[in-house]
Structure formats: C-alpha cells, structure tokens
Amino acid sequence: MQPFIVNRKQTNMKHFKRFIIPFLLLLISVFLRYFIEKYDFTYEESYPVFHKIGSILMIISIAWLLISSLRTIKRIFLEKFSTSEVDNLRSRKFHTQFNILESVFIALIIVIAIGAILMLFDDVRKLGISLFASAGVAGIIVGFAAQKFIGAVIAGLQIAITQPIRLDDVVIIEGEWGRIEEITLTYVVVKIWDLRRLIVPTTYFFEKPFQNWTRTSADILGTVFIYTDYHVSFEAMRKELTRVLEATSLWDKKVNVLQVTDAKTNGVEVRALMSAKDASTAWDLRVYVREKLIEFLQKNYPESLPRTRIKIEDDIKDGSKN
DSSP: OHHHHHHHHHHHHHHHHTTHHHHHHHHHHHIIIIIGGGOTTSOGGGHHHHHHHHHHHHHHHHHHHHHHHHHHHHHHHHTTSOTTSSSOHHHHHHHHHHHHHHHHHHHHHHHHHHHHHHTTSHHHHHHHHHHHHTHHHHHHHHHHHTHHHHHHHHHHHHHHHHOSSOTTOEEEETTEEEEEEEEOSSEEEEEETTSOEEEEETTHHHHSOOEETTSSOSOEEEEEEEEEOTTOOHHHHHHHHHHHHHTOTTOOSSOEEEEEEEEOSSOEEEEEEEEESSHHHHHHHHHHHHHHHHHHHHHHOGGGSOOOOOOOOOOOOTTOOO
C-alpha cells in the first residue's frame, strides 16, 4: 500500500510541476500590463512597450496552461486504461483516440495563440485585413500547396474516429511484421520485429491494403508446416503435438490440430495448427513446436524424414562385361 501512495504522490507532483512555469509567466504578464505603470522609475513612453510585452506573455501563458491542462487530463484519464494487460483492446482504443485528438487541439491552440500575438501589431493587422480581402485567391493557392498535408491531417482524424489501426496493433505493412508504436496527425511509426522503424503517411492506411492481426482481439492462430515421407505415422505426430503443447505455457489451450494439407511426389505436407494469446507468443510457440516435432521424427521415425528415391535399372545384358 505504501509504494502505491508514494507513486500517486510522485504522479501528482509531476502534474503540478507542469503548471508552475506558465503560471509564473501569467503573473509576470499581469504585472507588466496593470501594475508597472504605477511605478515612477519608468518613463511614460515605455508604458506601451511593457503593456505589449505583458499581452504577449499573457497569450503565451494562457496557451501554455491550456496545453498543460489538456495533457494532464489525458494522462489522468488514460491511467485507468493500461496497455500492459493481455486483453488491452479497449485501452489501446482510448490511447489512440486521445493521442490524436491531443495533437489536434494542441495545434489549434498554438495557431490561435500565434494569430492573437500577431494581431497585437498594427502592421500585421493591416496585412491580415488585406489578406481577408483576397481570401478567395489565397485560399486556392494555399489549398494547392498544402493539398498533401491537409489530406494527411484528415487521414489522421479518420484514424482517430474509425480506427483501422490502434497503438500496439500488430500489422504487416510492405511485407514487414511489426507493431504500431506511434500515431500522429500526418504519419505512423511501425516498430519492426528487428527494431527498425517503418514510417508511413497516415493516408497509406486508406489507400493501400494491409494486415491487422489485432483488429478485434489479440489472440491468434499459429501454423507449423512439416514435410515428411509417406511412411510417417500421423497419429503419433498428433499425440506428440498434444504433448508438446501441454508442456508449454505459450499455448492458450484453445486450438490443437494436426492435418495433412498436401501430398506431393516426394512426400507429404503436415500442418500443425495452434493458438496463442497474442502474435509475439504465437511466434515463440511456432518456433518451439517446429523444433520439438523435428526432434520427435529424428529420434523415433528417422525413416519418415524427407528423402529422394532414385531407381537404377541394370540394363547390362547377360554375359556382357564391363
């Protein structure tokens, strides 16, 4: 109980520290705007300068406080939804939505704050009025120039709403197996199994097909193919597969099937089908089962291993000599 209380206090302290600097900036801005003109050591001509600096600091501090509040609310809410659990589909859904929406709101706050600061200057305000007068032409130019960027942003919002992918989803993209590590408004980072990062634009997930292994649940089926001779005992292999699965904690005890899926000229194809709680566990289970089945054939049925037969006919006539 004591470590939980300590961790809770540390978390609250981190949330509190996030507001210290913007709150101090807000106090300074209020001082510059409303109180500094009461002091006699400042020249009267400098009042507008301090007043404008105070206004700029006030806008920055308010925007900073809004962003800090947004991040704090998000983290407090997402603390209830841990992605470390086995069945974390609902948690990953909320993490994905809140991360993308956080990016949207932060971008809006920053844009509005920058616009408010620029409008404090008369020259910029006049420029803004002239731009509004020619908004049609400017809108067309900006639209063409930022077409791909706007499309990527809209795709990011679509991911937050429709969720074809979520954080920590297992996907296959461009032939690479990996997990969704980060989702932003414009791009997605996929962590490949060998620790490489594949970065793709958000529009990719609405323009090209891809595989999502954890779209509805994390559990998955794994397959192992064994190629043997026709003399193999399939019943013995079924019993061995059951024994191997029951001996490991990687198996979730749901699916255990061994079938002959093909018969070719030089042998047969045997498929072992098994289930696991997630894709990573399924990979480890497949490797383990493949190894144990091969060892079983080597020790107990070596004659059932794949072989190539060659028939040699003696066409030497009787009485002939080499």
